[in-house]
Amino acid sequence: MGAWRGLLAEVVRTRHASLLAYGYLLTSSRADAEDLVQDALVKVFSRVRTLPNAAAADQYVRRAMLTLYLDRRRRDHAWNLVKRIVTTDDGVAGPEDSVTASTDVRASLAALSPRERACVVLRHFDDLSVREIAGRLGLAEGSVKRYLSDGLKRLGVEMTDDGATVTVVAHGREGRN
Amino acid sequence: MGSIDRDLQGIYDSERDATRTPAGLVDVVARRAGRRRGSAIAGTAAAGLAVVGLVASLGVAVARNSEPVTTPDQPIEVNMYVGPTQGWQNEGAMDLVEFCGEAAPQTKPISEYFTLSSNVESLADDLSTDVTFHVDTFAGTSEITGTERSGVLQITSRIDGAGGLMQGWLFVQDGIVVGYVDNVTPGTDPLTGVRTWEDGGSTLLTANTSVAVSCEAGEMADDPFWLVGDAYVYGPSPASILPAGDYEAYPVVRIEASDKTDARRTLAASGISTSLVGPGRLAEPGSWDCQQATEAAGLTPIDCVEGLYDQAWAIATVTVPPEFQSPDIDVTLVGVPLPYSRTGEAVVEEPESQWTTEHTYGMCSHGLVDGFWQTDGLPPSLVSPQGFAVLDPLLANSSLTTSAGILDDPQDDGTLEGIVDFEVLLATDLDDSPRFTFAGSARATINDGGPIILDRYSGPTTVTLTLSDVTWCGDPPPEGTVLSAAITGSAVFAPTGGDPSEVAVVLWIAPNGLPWD
Numbered sequence: 082m083g084a085w086r087g088l089l090a091e092v093v094r095t096r097h098a099s100l101l102a103y104g105y106l107l108t109s110s111r112a113d114a115e116d117l118v119q120d121a122l123v124k125v126f127s128r129v130r131t132l133p134n135a136a137a138a139d140q141y142v143r144r145a146m147l148t149l150y151l152d153r154r155r156r157d158h159a160w161n162l163v164k165r166i167v168t169t170d171d172g173v174a175g176p177e178d179s180v181t182a183s184t185d186v187r188a189s190l191a192a193l194s195p196r197e198r199a200c201v202v203l204r205h206f207d208d209l210s211v212r213e214i215a216g217r218l219g220l221a222e223g224s225v226k227r228y229l230s231d232g233l234k235r236l237g238v239e240m241t242d243d244g245a246t247v248t249v250v251a252h253g254r255e256g257r258n
Numbered sequence: 259m260g261s262i263d264r265d266l267q268g269i270y271d272s273e274r275d276a277t278r279t280p281a282g283l284v285d286v287v288a289r290r291a292g293r294r295r296g297s298a299i300a301g302t303a304a305a306g307l308a309v310v311g312l313v314a315s316l317g318v319a320v321a322r323n324s325e326p327v328t329t330p331d332q333p334i335e336v337n338m339y340v341g342p343t344q345g346w347q348n349e350g351a352m353d354l355v356e357f358c359g360e361a362a363p364q365t366k367p368i369s370e371y372f373t374l375s376s377n378v379e380s381l382a383d384d385l386s387t388d389v390t391f392h393v394d395t396f397a398g399t400s401e402i403t404g405t406e407r408s409g410v411l412q413i414t415s416r417i418d419g420a421g422g423l424m425q426g427w428l429f430v431q432d433g434i435v436v437g438y439v440d441n442v443t444p445g446t447d448p449l450t451g452v453r454t455w456e457d458g459g460s461t462l463l464t465a466n467t468s469v470a471v472s473c474e475a476g477e478m479a480d481d482p483f484w485l486v487g488d489a490y491v492y493g494p495s496p497a498s499i500l501p502a503g504d505y506e507a508y509p510v511v512r513i514e515a516s517d518k519t520d521a522r523r524t525l526a527a528s529g530i531s532t533s534l535v536g537p538g539r540l541a542e543p544g545s546w547d548c549q550q551a552t553e554a555a556g557l558t559p560i561d562c563v564e565g566l567y568d569q570a571w572a573i574a575t576v577t578v579p580p581e582f583q584s585p586d587i588d589v590t591l592v593g594v595p596l597p598y599s600r601t602g603e604a605v606v607e608e609p610e611s612q613w614t615t616e617h618t619y620g621m622c623s624h625g626l627v628d629g630f631w632q633t634d635g636l637p638p639s640l641v642s643p644q645g646f647a648v649l650d651p652l653l654a655n656s657s658l659t660t661s662a663g664i665l666d667d668p669q670d671d672g673t674l675e676g677i678v679d680f681e682v683l684l685a686t687d688l689d690d691s692p693r694f695t696f697a698g699s700a701r702a703t704i705n706d707g708g709p710i711i712l713d714r715y716s717g718p719t720t721v722t723l724t725l726s727d728v729t730w731c732g733d734p735p736p737e738g739t740v741l742s743a744a745i746t747g748s749a750v751f752a753p754t755g756g757d758p759s760e761v762a763v764v765l766w767i768a769p770n771g772l773p774w775d
Contacts, residue, residue: 099274106270
């Protein structure tokens with residue numbers, strides 16, 4: 082068995098759950114997250130490269146998940162477009178998921194467009210700067226700010242011009258300034 | 259840390275704690291990755307083989323693989339992960355976008371088993387002229403003689419099998435890849451997605467009308483949905499299309515044969531397709547979904563076959579008999595580049611209907627019509643059934659009472675009650691066109707507010723749908739227009755075996771056909 086297979090086994094054993102959770106943030110669907118994680122693992126471990134440890138592999142996989150998630154939209158069917166316009170994704174939180182304080186965010190997150198959601202997750206979960214997000218997604222910084230602004234507006238949050246700080250204006254919560 | 263940060267972290271923690279790792283995931287990933295690693299290494303070796311092959315094409319005898327033939331005599335079991343969303347991944351997929359910005363690819367028209375040759379000297383401006391490519395096995399190469407021929411016979415007997423095919427183009431300017439076309443019509447069986455190769459056989463790969471995508475398009479290339487005026491259009495945006503100019507066009511063909519293609523072919527021989535009933539959901543064997551899908555496709559979807567598909571782990575186990583077993587092949591052929599001059603701007607069909615751009619959602623001051631459905635004021639949990647009905651009589655009337663078939667989607671079996679005076683968004687869903695336009699609003703009541711049984715296994719429930727108070731965004735759509743409707747509001751849903759609760763409902767009424775048509 083090659084060393085890469087041993088590392089793959091370690092990544093699956095120690096990090097699969099967190100990767101699925103990250104996939105859920107991106108897709109708002111557990112089924113989609115499972116597909117995304119597996120495809121990203123295949124993509125990362127398909128390359129003949131040296132990955133020093135599971136932590137490094139984890140970062141590669143997360144980047145691959147982001148890329149795959151955005152690429153996958155190219156293959157969406159027109160029917161899915163119709164559904165996206167008038168409703169949220171299938172994987173929106175159901176009653177069993179609605180017990181935490183983040184229920185509203187789950188539902189709102191599911192209603193974001195893929196790029197809006199990717200930008201929000203990278204900014205507010207991965208804590209990347211606007212410039213870093215732009216580099217990661219291959220977008221102009223202005224585009225990232227627009228996606229962040231639109232996405233946060235849907236989530237009930239406003240963003241300042243530099244995209245670095247937010248003020249919560251909904252849900253009765255305070256944000257950072 | 260801001261509230262959004264905390265909320266996201268909360269969702270993340272909750273999901274992480276709720277997930278489980280499927281048994282066998284490492285094996286499945288390792289098998290898929292291992293095959294790609296093998297092809298990457300083989301690709302490096304193929305660069306050398308390409309030179310050898312070119313020499314052979316000039317009539318020089320070349321030593322070939324004389325590895326003894328091993329004829330399989332036992333069936334093998336192939337385990338495939340078939341996720342509810344992605345389904346069975348097609349073989350031979352190529353991500354040509356990854357070549358963007360790279361140097362022009364090395365020409366490799368000959369591999370160990372195949373040759374690639376074209377019969378034209380240039381590409382048509384709009385890519386609409388058919389270009390045929392021959393992919394021949396070496397058994398058809400007359401220059402091979404003597405000892406080499408016996409080797410070739412061994413090789414060709416080994417490649418008598420099935421494989422996936424993909425074809426595309428890379429466009430190069432000043433030595434750099436600046437655009438591409440992928441998903442060009444593959445020469446495969448439309449039902450199985452597999453090409454069966456015979457000794458000495460060849461196939462024609464026809465490049466039909468496709469859109470050349472510019473690498474400069476960046477994010478636009480990712481998004482097939484764009485706006486013309488105020489109407490959403492499905493297709494490439496003008497900004498994503500390769501601009502006018504002179505290019506070198508490199509044909510790229512990938513051929514893959516593996517246990518997966520063997521399994522696909524085995525299933526097809528038994529009347530089973532590798533498709534799932536519907537994207538994003540799995541069907542139960544014996545269900546109405548399975549009956550409909552089987553009748554429509556002529557093949558039974560894989561999730562409809564009892565004992566073949568493990569729904570819990572999304573693993574299909576296919577027993578492949580010896581006669582369907584092929585050797586692993588994964589070759590990528592890059593043909594000799596053809597000159598390609600684009601003289602005009604790319605042609606993208608504009609919406610031709612005079613009212614399509616005039617009566618847009620942007621001109622309607624309707625609560626639903628804001629690009630996305632807003633959840634303000636509605637319960638957070640959502641039930642999104644789908645239905646089908648003919649709504650065209652609304653064009654001549656301000657109200658309509660008709661029958662509709664209602665299905666739950668996804669599989670939220672249960673009872674829905676209280677759809678009275680819901681808001682309705684009317685949209686046009688033009689035949690033969692994936693675009694649609696928001697046309698007006700109305701009010702809807704179903705079964706006078708009475709219960710609707712949602713049971714995916716049994717199939718659609720027939721209900722009485724009443725639409726009233728129709729208001730068009732401008733003039734009513736013209737005759738012949740096909741109408742769809744999105745009905746939304748708050749109702750009570752009782753899942754099977756569960757307690758009723760107030761939920762948001764978005765019910766999409768598709769024109770005529772079934773939801774997956």
